[in-house]
Structures are given as C-alpha cells and as structure tokens.
Amino acid sequence: MTTTAGLRFDIRKDSDSTWEIFDTTTGRTVFIGGKPYFDLPQDSAGTLADFMNSVGMVPDKDTLH
Numbered sequence: 391m392t393t394t395a396g397l398r399f400d401i402r403k404d405s406d407s408t409w410e411i412f413d414t415t416t417g418r419t420v421f422i423g424g425k426p427y428f429d430l431p432q433d434s435a436g437t438l439a440d441f442m443n444s445v446g447m448v449p450d451k452d453t454l455h
Contacts, residue, residue, distance in 0.1 A: 398449075399442045401435040404428050409435035411442070413449055421450040 397414060404410040404419075410428035411420045420427045420442070427438065441447075 397443050399439040399447075401432070401439050411435055411439045422447060424450065 399411050399420060400414050401409045401411055408429045409432045410426075410430065412418060413420055422442075427435070430438070
C-alpha cells in the first residue's frame, strides 16, 4: 500500500519479514479493541489497512498519544 494524503492507516515493516499497521497522524502502531496490529504478513497488513481506511475505523486512545 502506498501512503496517500488523507488515509488514516498505512503499513510499514516491523522486522525482516513482518509488517505493522500504523496511524499516519501519530506514527504509532494501531491498537483496536486492545489488539496491536503488528507482526503481520505484508498482504494481510495491506488488506487490513485498506479495510480500516474504507470503513473509517477509529484506533484506541493508546494509538493517539
């Protein structure tokens, strides 16, 4: 996924082979329902970030600080 202006969520590598979803407004790893979205395969992270952006999900407060 390529970062595009206005998107809340994007992905980045968090290790040699896994990815995380992060909040583009804070730069922090996304937590939704207390679950951190990291250590994911690239295709899963991209699909989840696209879905989160399309439905306007709101991350937990921990993501916002």
